[in-house]
Amino acid sequence: MTTHENRFADRRDAGRRLAERLLGARAEHPVVVALPRGGVPVAREIAAALDAPLEVLAVRKLGAPHNPEYGIGAVAEDGTGVIDAEAVAVLGIGAKMVDSILARETAELRRRVVAYRGDRPPLDLRDRTVIVVDDGVATGLTDTAALRAVRRQEPRRVILAVPVCPPDSARRLREEADEVVCLQTPALLRGVGQWYRDFSQVSDDEVIETLSSFGSPTGGGGEPETGMDPQQ
Numbered sequence: 526m527t528t529h530e531n532r533f534a535d536r537r538d539a540g541r542r543l544a545e546r547l548l549g550a551r552a553e554h555p556v557v558v559a560l561p562r563g564g565v566p567v568a569r570e571i572a573a574a575l576d577a578p579l580e581v582l583a584v585r586k587l588g589a590p591h592n593p594e595y596g597i598g599a600v601a602e603d604g605t606g607v608i609d610a611e612a613v614a615v616l617g618i619g620a621k622m623v624d625s626i627l628a629r630e631t632a633e634l635r636r637r638v639v640a641y642r643g644d645r646p647p648l649d650l651r652d653r654t655v656i657v658v659d660d661g662v663a664t665g666l667t668d669t670a671a672l673r674a675v676r677r678q679e680p681r682r683v684i685l686a687v688p689v690c691p692p693d694s695a696r697r698l699r700e701e702a703d704e705v706v707c708l709q710t711p712a713l714l715r716g717v718g719q720w721y722r723d724f725s726q727v728s729d730d731e732v733i734e735t736l737s738s739f740g741s742p743t744g745g746g747g748e749p750e751t752g753m754d755p756q757q
Contacts, residue, residue, distance in 0.1 A: 531709060535723040536563065536660050539688035539708070540570025543658075546706050547686060551575045553654040555684075558582050560671055561641060562727035563660035565735050571658060571686060572739065579739050580648045581732065582657070582674060583637045584667045585630040587623075589616055599667040600627060601674035602634050607666050640729050641736065650678040657683065657702070661717030662690035665698050672701040689720045 533539040557577045559568030565581065572579040587598035587608070597618065598608040606627065613623065655675050662668055668685060675683055685702040689709040699705050709720060718724035 532719075533688055533721050535721060535725075536566035536727070537570055539660065539721070540567040540658075541574070542708055543567065543686050543688060543706065544571045544574035546708070547571060547575060547656065547684070550654060550656065550684065551577075553682070555654040555656050556580060556648055556650060557656045557658060558650075558671075558675065560584050560657070560659045560667065561637065561732045562729065564658045565727060565732045567660050567686075567688065568656075568658035569735050569739065571656060575656075577656070578648060579736065581641050581736065582647075582671050583634050583641065584671045584674075585634050586667050587626050587630055590618065590622055590626070596664055596666045597623075597626075599670040600630055600634065601670045602638050603674050603677065604631075605670055605674040605677065607670045607673070609664075609666060637729070641732055650675060650680045652679070652681050654682045654684070655680040657685050659685075659687050661720065662687050662694050662698070662707075663714060663717060665690070665694035668698055669701055672698070676701070689714070689717060 533542070555575060555577050557568050557572040557575065558580045559565045561581050561583060568579060583602040585600055586596045587600060589595040589597050596609070597612045597616070598606060600606040608623065657671055657675060659668055672683060672685060683702045684704045684706060685698055686706045689711065690698070690707045691714040692710050692712060695705055695707055695710060
């Protein structure tokens with residue numbers, strides 16, 4: 526049950542609370558990888574607390590043709606994809622339609638990668654502890670795609686850190702990550718946004734500002750060089 530006491534003030538508040546649970550990973554010199562856009566303000570707080578570099582991994586939900594909010598899969602920027610075969614079958618979505626949706630969302634991924642990272646190559650995650658951060662999980666499709674994309678880079682250990690996630694999704698995600706750190710596990714999740722008092726949309730500009738103000742992602746992280754708050 527969602528109450529005033531257990532809701533997060535905003536994504537920054539959620540990030541600070543998660544950081545307290547993740548302080549033990551600081552000795553592993555982790556890389557914090559945010560799922561934009563909503564995961565970036567959360568990850569910013571974690572990276573600052575752990576003195577870790579901050580990176581992004583673009584992932585897009587594949588929405589059903591007549592109900593884009595209903596996820597039938599997800600795809601990460603490197604092409605790693607996840608399809609909910611049961612949902613596709615129940616909705617009667619053909620292969621051509623799935624390919625069309627995938628092509629559209631892949632094009633959007635390319636746009637976001639260029640906007641967020643420019644021509645800078647992504648951080649090398651090989652043999653690193655990687656903390657993947659989202660602002661909340663519903664079905665877990667996008668997080669599954671992200672975790673599998675990270676795994677392809679052969680990290681030493683993968684931790685998924687999220688403020689809220691239903692138990693069934695958490696169980697599935699534990700098969701993808703070495704550890705799942707979650708602050709709230711409601712049996713019934715009507716929407717991630719209900720767990721925040723402020724769940725304002727995060728813009729591309731806010732993501733870019735956060736990454737640039739945080740400093741060079743190859744330099745080891747730490748507090749942002751400016752006092753700018755990307756949520757304002």
